[in-house]
Amino acid sequence: MSAHLHAPTETSAPAAASLAPSPAGWRGLVADWASDEQAFHVSWGKAMMWIFLLSDTFIFSCFLIGYMTVRMAVTVPWPDPSEVFSLTVGGARLPLLLIAIMTFVLISSSGTMAIAVNFAYRRERVPAAALMLVTAALGATFVSMQAFEWSKLIAEGVRPWGNPMGAPQFGSSFFMITGFHGLHVSAGVIYLLTVAIRVLRGRYEAGGNYQVVEIAGLYWHFVDLVWVFIFALFYLW
Amino acid sequence: MASGTGQQHPIRLYLTVWTLLFVLSTLSYLVDYFHFYGYLRWSLIILLMVMKAGLIVAVFMHMAWERLALVYAILLPPLSLLVLMGLMAIEADYTFGTRMLFFH
DSSP states (O other): OOOGGTOOOSOHHHHHHHHSSSOOOHHHHHHHHHHOOSSSSSSSSHHHHHHHHHHHHHHHHHHHHHHHHHHHHHOOOOHHHHHHTTTTTEEEEETTHHHHHHHHHHHHHHHHHHHHHHHHHTOHHHHHHHHHHHHHHHHHHHHHHHHHHHHHHHHOOOOOTBOOTTOOOHHHHHHHHHHHHHHHHHHHHHHHHHHHHHHHHHTTTTTOOOOHHHHHHHHHHHHHHHHHHIIIIIIIO | OOOSSSOOOOHHHHHHHHHHHHHHHHHHHHHHTTOOOTTHHHHHHHHHHHHHHHHIIIIOOGGGSSSSHHHHHHSGGGGGGGHHHHHHHHHHHHOOOOOHHHHH
């Protein structure tokens, strides 16, 4: 809560601070390490979301670097993603069509989320919640298309330990990276629905603080950001 | 823009970035569609990827308006991943060499 952001902690007057006994136990541990200082002048919620996203950056980067490592080390041809992920529409074979549509869906969901934040700060909670629900719906569409893509590949014989197109590491990289990303999108849909319903019910009206929407937006844009890297490094490379 | 409170920016800016992301994504799709290969392909992919990531982080995630203390705390640590990438590239190169030597 940003209302407590600059509130004094244990002692109210600076003169009393040196005389007052330090709190013991866990409270004391936190007080000692925090030293009553605040490094980031944003709400704790935003700071913590950013730190979580930083840790998530490392997780996804480790996956992508692992993928780079196995792809560089294979001695058999790597399956051509352009071919593997092509769709046949009306007799014409279009490379990466589904992936391109998924990319546009996810970018659009980021767009609606950004605008939802704007409405939320103007305390227009109905359009804000509606835009968040649109964002969640686009996210669900993305996951559905991913489920279709997975089913198609599994039907074609792609497994984490091998596939008919080439290097066996293709399957494990694909399922691990896109699966973990899809899990993030699914969690994000639930997260957005939760916040949207709270906004709609007027839970934040009393305090008038709608930063929860911006923080949920940070998570959602991060999911889009990760997809930018997956799209470039896994599908296009 | 005070960072202590919320980040509020005009909708027009978000719509502009949205459009730009669509254009950049179309361009990166066209890289594959027109079968660019080799260094041209890789540099275009990286360039478009970095531009898209930059727009999302700077505008959608409001990093352009946050205080520098937060910006550096979040954006600098991932650079250490470049070291990991370098080490793993060397490792992969070695694995590849060993495989070629003993299994081919």
